Amino acid sequence: AMNGLTVQNCGGHGIHVKDTDDLVVSDSFLYSNGTDSAYDHNMYLRGVENATITNIVSTDAAGNGFNASEMNGLTISNYIARDNGGRGIRVSNSYNVVITSSIALNNGTAGIMLMDEDGGVEDAVISGCVSKGNGGAGVDAEDLNGITLFYADAVTVSGCTVSGNA
Secondary structure, eight states, rough: OOOOOOOOSSSSEEHHHEEEEEEEEEEEEEESSSTTTTTSSSEESHHHHEEEEEEEEOOOOSSSEEEEEEEEEEEEEEEEEEEEEEEEEEHHHHHHHHESOOOESOSSSSSSSEEEEESEEEEEEEOOOOEESSSSSOOOOOSSSSEEEEEEEEEEEEEEEEOOOO
């Protein structure tokens, strides 16, 4: 488990974890990481089985506040992603994803995005989230401005507040 971290001013990703099981990251501050807006994120997870991410403040990344792909069993709660150069929270090619009580605020592009990179996202729940003031969609499900869902299957979105997104 990783908790109580402050990760700042890294030249690449702030936290980068690949190919592990049962990851827990909590109670941490991630800010101003990366130099490349397409590839450098405050937190990047890939190929993780059963990850729990809670109570994170992620600001001012060059890329995304949170980026994950090839996950099976991802729970994100109380994640504040604000003022990141790319998306606030982005998940692709993953299964069994739950995003709750999280905030995407004033990010450069989408607030919360579930998308396809050769596989899409299946069995996802997004609830009790706020997405506001993002440069792209805040929560965009089938042309609703907000969470962006590309090639997503069995996704439930409920109790979210979406406003002021491009």
